[in-house]
Amino acid sequence: MALEGRFDDGVVRVGGDARQRYHDSRGYGYPLDGNEIALAPVEAAHLLYRGDLEAVVDVESGERLEFREFVAREPGLDFGVRFLVYADLRSRGFYLSPAAEPWIPNPPGSEADFAVFPRGKGPRDGDIAYALRIIGERTDIPASELREGVLAVVDEESEITYFKIDRRNPTGTSDTGGEMPANCEADLLADRVVIWDPPLELYERAFYGQPLEGREYDRPTLQCSLLEATYLAERGALSLEPETVRKRGREVEGERFDRRLTVYSVLRERGVVPKTGYKFGADFRTYADVESVENLGHSELLVRVHPAAYVFEPRDLALDVRLAHGxxxxxxxxxxxxESDEDGGIEWWSLERLTP
Known part of the structure; x- marks a missing residue:
């Protein structure tokens, strides 16, 4: 026999054998006194949708609500998109609870909507697979709100895309700073620098610049980006003054140049070789373990540089992640x-497509 619930003060209370039927065996809600449980509106909607809950009575109005009437009220913030994702993950065999007490103790961060449990486990087992945040495709995301976990984006046709978000710590073993030459003759052009007669290792081992001669050279003449040239000039490797090259970079790129230079420099210091990511619509593509240009493998990361106060549009996130995956x-x-710290005041975040 299907049960009915009572909607009051933001939760749906269900009595009878609800604890055994819904919570203990299937992970819905949290226990109250006896066998009664409290359900979040999205949990109640899912039980109504499945026909496991017959109706919900609004205590204030006395109205008896079935699934259609209950959903039409949108009982809760962003209810529509949250219900779609909740139902999708339930259909995939996952139990999930609102990321708040008293549904679960020690809930994940404030930006999470749900805690998703490993398959075969529920809220009483104490294990959380990941924190889940849910937004619609028109909801922007401030960079300051990025958290480790999963982001579910619901588009205008109710399709769901899942992104796994992790902190990243790019490191490598490339010889990016060893055997640095001194005062190589160089000329500053409009938006690049030419290094005349540099040591062979500057290109073949440390992977700075591109040979003017293409692949046929005995000792290359290197064309370097303004980022590469500034980094080298700061370390005394070029005959140019670092501030002269840096000033040109700011003239060419504006305020982006200093941000990109910060990221470029930190990557080099960490043993990672950054090269232009223009062909991929990014700031950099990176190589973690360069031994020689002759035996160069594929780049591993695409890096896009933003200010810390940047606001992401979900459409742009989808484009970037799809391209990188492709x-x-x-x-x-x-x-x-x-900010000035040993990491240049940089936060690193990776995003990848996820199939739950």
């Missing part, structure tokens, strides 16, 4: 605060 790379966002 070329077998991981999309990483470097968020630059401008």
């Amino acid at each position: 070329v077998r790379k991981t999309m990483v966002f470097a968020l630059v605060s401008g």
Whole structure:
């Protein structure tokens, strides 16, 4: 026999054998006195949708609500998109609870909507597979609100895309700073620098610049980006003054140049070789373990640089992650605060498509 619930003060209370039927065996709600449980509106809606709950009575109005009437009221913030994701994950065999007490003790961060449990486990087992945040495709995301976990984006046709969000710590073993030359002759052009007669290792081992001669050279003449040239000039490797090159970079790129230079420098110091990511619509593509240009493997990451106060549009996130996935790379966002610390005031976040 299907049970009825009572909707009051933001939750749906269900008596009878609800605890055994819904909570203990299937992970819905949280226990009250005796066998009574309390359900979040989205949990109650799912039980109504399945026909496991016959109706919900609004205590204030006395109105008896079945699934259609209950959903039409949108009982809760962003109820429509949350219900779609909740139902989707339930259909995939996952139990999930609102990321709040008293549904679960020690809930994940404030930005999470649900705690998703590993398959075969529920709220009483103490294990959380990931924190889940749910938004519609028109809801922007401030960079400051990024958290480790999963982001579910519901588009205008109710299709759901899941993104796994992780902190990233790019490191590598490339010889990016060893055997640095001194005062190589160089000329500053409009938006790049030419290094005349540099040591062979500067290109072949440390992977700075591109040879003017293409692949046929004995000792290359290197064309370097303004980022590469500034980094080298700061370390005394070029005959140019670092501030002269840096000033040109700011003239060409504006305020983006300093942010990109910060990220470029930190990556180099960490043993990672950053090269232009223009072909992929990113700031950089990166190589973690460069031994020689001759035996160069594929780049692993695409890096896009943003200020720490940046606000993401879900459509742009989807585009970046889809492109990175299509070329077998991981999309990483470097968020630059401008603060001075050993990591250049950078937060690193990776986003990848996820199939739950």
